[in-house]
Amino acid sequence: MDRCCQITTEKPTPPTQCPVCLQKGKSVQLITLKALLKPTALETIHPEMTYNFCTNASCDVVYFSGEQTFGKGMLKVSVFQKDDALDVPACYCFGWTRERLIQAVQENQHPIDHIREQVQANRCGCEVNNPQGACCLGNVTTFIRSLDKS
Structure with a gap:
């Protein structure tokens, strides 16, 4: 069977660097995003993805995974x-x-x-x-x- 027809169950490896500042992020549980994102941002999360926290003070990104980012204005609290x-x-x-x-x-x-x-x-x-x-x-x-x- 051709490899193109095989179904893979592996999750893609998430990036560990913030796509904006390129600083290495820290892994964060999905429950954190669910608790702290504003409703409009919460509606866009992908629960199957792994998210990271960007600690860079000068970067607007708080959470990132793949192509998706959540900035400071998308949270219910100040960071x-x-x-x-x-x-x-x-x-x-x-x-x-x-x-x-x-x-x-x-x-x-x-x-x-x-x-x-x-x-x-x-x-x-x-x-x-x-x-x-x-x-x-x-x-x-x-x-x-x-x-x-x-």
Whole structure:
């Protein structure tokens, strides 16, 4: 039988580089897109595809797969990595914005400890709250460290 007539069940290998900025993306679960895309964008996803998150702050693309991309304006929330406003969450599950983190550090509070306690108590929902689809502690830690350097 000719190969052209064979049915393949293999999924095409998704690109791992953002098609706009060419930076390597991080794989993200479909549930993250389903939770955070605006309805008009959600209607266009391909559930059989694998999607990646673009972490490049200067790139408008948030999610990509193959020829399809979803930009910042297609999400219900602002994206920490792509919006440096003080009111954007660094921790989406427990409401730790940059502004709140700055205030906590100035008052000698320990937001990282608070977030860790909540995570250990199995209260986080990063896969549906955080656009990167993963734990935010890295973002929080990096931001707090940047305060120490300024």
